[in-house]
Amino acid sequence: MSEMISVVVSVYNEELSLQRFFETITNVLSHCDVGYEIIFVNDGSSDKSGMILNSLANQDTKVKVVEFARNFGHEAAMIAGIDYATGDYIVCMDADLQHPPESIPEIIQKFRDGYDVVSMIRLENADAGFIKRLTSGTFYKVLNLFSPVKFENNSSDFFAISRQVAEVLRRDYREKVRYLRGYVQSVGFNRTTLQFKAASRVAGESKYNFRKLLKFSIHTLCSFSDMPLKLGIYTGIIVAVFGLIEALYSIIRKIFYDVPAGYSTIIVTLCFLFSVTLIVIGIIGEYISIMFDEIKDRPIYIVKKTRNLHDVKNNDNG
Ligand code: UDP
Ligand code: MG
Numbered sequence: 001m002s003e004m005i006s007v008v009v010s011v012y013n014e015e016l017s018l019q020r021f022f023e024t025i026t027n028v029l030s031h032c033d034v035g036y037e038i039i040f041v042n043d044g045s046s047d048k049s050g051m052i053l054n055s056l057a058n059q060d061t062k063v064k065v066v067e068f069a070r071n072f073g074h075e076a077a078m079i080a081g082i083d084y085a086t087g088d089y090i091v092c093m094d095a096d097l098q099h100p101p102e103s104i105p106e107i108i109q110k111f112r113d114g115y116d117v118v119s120m121i122r123l124e125n126a127d128a129g130f131i132k133r134l135t136s137g138t139f140y141k142v143l144n145l146f147s148p149v150k151f152e153n154n155s156s157d158f159f160a161i162s163r164q165v166a167e168v169l170r171r172d173y174r175e176k177v178r179y180l181r182g183y184v185q186s187v188g189f190n191r192t193t194l195q196f197k198a199a200s201r202v203a204g205e206s207k208y209n210f211r212k213l214l215k216f217s218i219h220t221l222c223s224f225s226d227m228p229l230k231l232g233i234y235t236g237i238i239v240a241v242f243g244l245i246e247a248l249y250s251i252i253r254k255i256f257y258d259v260p261a262g263y264s265t266i267i268v269t270l271c272f273l274f275s276v277t278l279i280v281i282g283i284i285g286e287y288i289s290i291m292f293d294e295i296k297d298r299p300i301y302i303v304k305k306t307r308n309l310h311d312v313k314n315n316d317n318g
Contacts (some may be wrong), residue, residue, distance in 0.1 A: 014096060037189065040053050064309045067306065082166050091107060119152055121152060176294055238274065
């Protein structure tokens with residue numbers, strides 16, 4: 001078997017799902033006509049996930065484990081998995097079986113057809129409520145409005161890339177503030193999409209909350225678009241035009257009616273100008289904080305130990 005597929009799975013407190021995930025994916029992969037490895041990245045779990053992964057690695061050498069020194073987040077875990085993967089194609093997926101392993105044969109077929117990037121598009125999310133769907137829809141609209149790269153609505157952290165694309169990610173996309181899904185969609189190459197139906201989580205609960213998602217959205221917007229930075233210039237121009245009109249109006253009133261311009265006009269103008277100024281300063285602050293993170297150049301992740309992986313990577317993952 002010359003062809004080989006690497007499945008990268010990020011794991012954070014998934015003790016209730018892991019065994020079932022392992023059985024399902026092994027069952028699917030062993031029926032595909034390719035060699036495979038399953039790379040579990042333990043993102044600093046505080047439950048029994050680490051122990052379960054160890055015992056899986058003991059029973060099956062196709063199971064490889066990368067254990068982080070602490071929690072670095074879902075994207076860092078996927079990046080680490082991609083760094084360690086040796087397959088011709090790499091599939092990234094969640095451990096909670098929301099990303100159906102049954103799609104893997106279809107993905108393999110796409111690679112055989114010559115594609116390099118397969119983005120998996122979520123048809124419906126059994127767990128997402130109305131609010132989550134609305135906010136996620138709005139997020140993609142705003143992102144696409146501002147960003148020069150166009151992003152797929154409803155794309156997910158379920159995607160697959162060829163070795164060549166993985167090489168680009170390993171070498172050239174080492175930003176600290178990042179949006180992996182966005183890179184995958186913007187590197188070019190032959191890209192295609194497949195649809196899948198997101199199932200419910202098999203067990204446990206979602207690790208994303210509103211605050212994390214908001215931060216993630218702001219970071220994504222800022223790292224793919226500099227439009228917000230230019231907001232100051234545009235609002236400045238608009239406000240200047242209004243100011244000019246108001247100045248003319250006051251002068252005319254002064255000449256013809258000899259009454260002072262209104263007090264409320266001053267208050268409204270002041271409030272408006274100050275809020276615009278503060279918003280613009282805040283936006284600049286966001287970009288500075290991103291630059292600060294990049295300049296510090298700390299590692300994207302720190303590996304504590306690995307299982308069934310022989311090539312010891314140096315810690316240069318920045
Ligand atoms: N995850 C992770 N690190 C984190 C949070 C989540 O590796 O800090 C993993 C988690 O174990 C799961 C995947 O990322 O495999 C997606 O997380 P989750 O299911 O909580 O997100 P949702 O599907 O609700 O968006
Ligand atoms: Mg999930």
